[in-house]
Amino acid sequence: MSETAFGAMALPGQASQLRGAGLLQVLYTRAESDYPGINVAFLVDPGSNPNYLAVLVENEDADGDLAAVELKQALFSIRLTSGGSGKVLTADSVTPAGWKPGMTYRSLVNCKA
Template identity: 40%
Template structure:
């Protein structure tokens, strides 16, 4: 049996971020869905919009990423930068996570690869 990677096609569908139910003020994790292109993410960075502080995120599993350090909610909203593995293309979902993000919520961006 052979497997072949296929590119994901979600025309007219923006990337969404589903905040993990276990997220809290000290831990933020989210699943990333509907990314077009090769489907693998090389890097995900959380960016504090007010001061451009970049917090690299770690892959937990699949398309779920986490950071052990969540910035003070008074400095939100937050942007998320995504870099694809194959093409190395980068997109930024600007201000996609509000300062008062909540576990279990889904936040829709306006971007895709």
């Protein structure tokens, strides 16, 4: 992780001590994400440009972790595959031709459907 990420985990005023800690044991648990009735959304990373596209998937619901995220370049459709059930969901034409970095685009699909 970056120094900024380490600093963000620290208590107020203790970022420099945590940054210098080296290796840390991290214990985590997957938090269920439950967004009933809310469609999947895609946040285009602010650093994206015509040669580099990074997208954050939001509201994927409680079906498990995503095992695959695939982009169909021609129509900017995004196909999601659940790691839990193996269910495949396709959000067609979710990112418009004139997409802008930093914008969130909502699909017409929901993982529970």
